Amino acid sequence: MxxxxxxxxxxxxxxxxxxxxxxxxxxxxxxxxxxxxxxxxxxxxxxxxxxxxxxxxxxxxxxxxxxxxxxxxxxxxxxxxxxxxxxxxxxxxxxxxxxxxxxxxxxxxxxxxxxxxxPRDPRGLAKKAERYCGEQGYDTSYWGPEVEFFVFDKLEVNTMTPYQGQSYHITSREAPWSSDNVGYALRLKDGYLPSAPGDTLMEYRNQCVDVLTNNFGIVCDAHHHEVATAGQCEIDIRFDTLVNAADSVQSYKYIVKNIAQKRNMMATMMPKPIALDNGSGMHVNVSLWNKGKNLFYDPDDDYAEMSQTARYFGGGIMEHAQALASIVAPTTNSYRRLVPGYEAPVYVAWSTGNRSAIIRIPAHYKGQKFSAMKRIEFRAPDPSCNPYLAFCAIMAAGLDGIRKKRDIGDPVKEDIFKMTPKRRRELGITQLPASLRQAYEALESDSAFLKPILDDETIEKIIEHEERENVEVSVRPHPHEFALYADV
Missing domain, CATH: 3.10.20.70 (Glutamine synthetase, N-terminal domain)
Incomplete structure (x- = not known):
């Protein structure tokens, strides 16, 4: 809406x-x-x-x-x-x-x-997910996606001559490798909230927000430059019900791409276009409501004001995290983002402020006054996903956790990236798939939780598509392999 x-x-x-x-x-x-x-x-x-x-x-x-x-x-x-x-x-x-x-x-x-x-209409499946949520006793679910993306001045890709070499070249006036930045380059991993002239895209984002709000009725809270160099952006859109939020994500992508093109630039939802820098995520905030009450809020929980319903919902996401990855991070490039050291979540754990975990419970405010803001933030998704399917899968996993009473367990307050493998094993911390192949193989072995919303044929189509794309990339040598192995 x-x-x-x-x-x-x-x-x-x-x-x-x-x-x-x-x-x-x-x-x-x-x-x-x-x-x-x-x-x-x-x-x-x-x-x-x-x-x-x-x-x-x-x-x-x-x-x-x-x-x-x-x-x-x-x-x-x-x-x-x-x-x-x-x-x-x-x-x-x-x-x-x-x-x-x-x-x-x-x-x-x-x-x-x-x-x-x-039966394979993603929007129809999202409506089915909303009905299923209602059947489980929750009259509303709210979804707040945080969509990040890059805006380049130019992207040149050569894939037509694989035997002579394949290449890409990113042009961005903000980037440290650009000759057009006149001394105001944004260093790798140093692009978070810079003022102008380092941030060259404020007017572009202003125009996007104007169109989102005044033409498409999608209310935006704020916009800013993200951590990576070379034009990484985020525009925050207001939370909404499941289908409406997925509609908004699709409209958001459509708008930012077209306005970039009108300005002779190129916007991309590719999760990890720049080596050695942060990728783009689509953190998904979700809460369940009934009769105007946020069922994820509990004032008696001292640590995170998190209800048992929320703990079970989060437990379902963690139980099915590997299979979920296939739907919320559905490209080979997604797994170049999901690596340690670049703020992307890799480990199946949760906390309030720990951005190395896949689930975060935002705790900027506490108390009854802010009870409506209590939510689970699932940090594994990226903007290459189909938002309708991603929200369906997250809903199915969370409701499966509630039905089975899968508690989320204890929070992890340490930086998981800095832990030894032994320490992670002691805490029972597992890892997300390291590749698209591992993700769709996880979905093959763990898809029963999706069956109330996605049928077998839809799941099979997803796996077949991802298997084909994985082969498309795996049969081609990576350019950096020549630097590593040409002289072996």
Whole structure:
């Protein structure tokens, strides 16, 4: 659900089908961009003349998708799918100036007479996760994703001649290797909250926030430069319910990429594009509510004001952490981020302030006044993931922990990165997968917790896709291997 600011307060901005039809005329919209998400997180679209759009299309959908051409959807003999626009997602696209254009996010329906939600529609699965949460006795869950990304001046990639060599070259006026930084370079791992002129992207982020808030109804708290050099950014968006938060992440990615391109730059959600520097994460904050009460808050817990429900939810995430990695960190590049020494969580542990653990319980404030802020922060996800599937998987793991009463255990207050392997074993601290292959193999052996939301075929499609991408990378020599081994 989009939001808007009214007299400094956040208010929901809901559109019905009738209101959207009215807005199309008032905004003089000429084209409607119908957007949907593929199984592996890619944002797709098809565009139609606004004059051809009917109010009935909100109920009946439109026969606009060949499912066999969307990776992970259907085979060629069952390819006809329908997209059904959600009127609540109406937004105008300000960077398309020649012909005023609006967008609508769509659900995907199976073709034929039934027109059920397509079983591998990520947004449909997110709605299923919300229903499952309600069936377990929680009427609301809130999700606060923290999406990081890089903005480069230019990215050149040569992969077309693998036998002659493959290469990439990143150009950024902020980077220490750039000749354009006029002495204000941001050193590796030294880019957190610098003022201008070191931070060259403040105006860019201002524009992104303006579009997020005023055009797409996605309320932003703040924005800043992140730790890495070469244009690492974060824009903080307001927490929301599961489907709405996933919609916001997809819109966020769409907006920051397009505004960067309009400024002759390139935004990327690649988790680890720069060697020897921090990568981009997508920390996910989650809490369960019932009848307006945050069920993760307990004032009697002296350490973290964390309820038993929250402890079980976090215990479920920790129990299934290796399998979850396959969905929340779904690329080979994800595991170049998940290494010790770069603030990325590697170890299956929890604490309040310990950023080396996969679960953190933020404790900036304490007391009943701040009870609404009590949440679990899961730090393993990165922005390459499909947010609909990531939230589904986290929900399934957490609810499995509640059902099985899997307590989260004792917090780890030491820096796990500095521990000896023996000390980690003494504390029972395990590690996240070190590669995509280890992650999808973990999912193969531990997927039962997902079954209330994801069916077997969806899980199989995820594993097949990741296995194929792992092979794509593993069969190619890495450039640094020539430096290490060419003279052996």
């Amino acid at each position: 989009p939001y808007k600011l009214i007299d400094g307060k956040i208010a929901p901005l809901t559109f019905t089908a009738e209101e959207v039809m009215k807005r199309l005329k008032e905004d003089k919209i000429k084209f409607i961009d119908l957007q949907f998400t593929g199984l592996f997180g890619r944002f797709h679209h098809t565009t139609m003349d606004a004059k051809m759009f009917r109010i009935e299309d909100f109920a009946d959908g439109l026969p606009k998708v060949d499912g066999s051409s969307i990776r992970g959807f259907t085979e060629i003999h069952e390819s006809d799918l329908i997209i059904r626009p959600d009127p609540a997602t109406y937004a105008t696209i300000p960077w398309i100036e020649q012909a005023p254009t609006a967008r609508l996010i769509c659900d995907i329906l199976s073709g034929g007479s039934k027109r059920d939600i397509f």
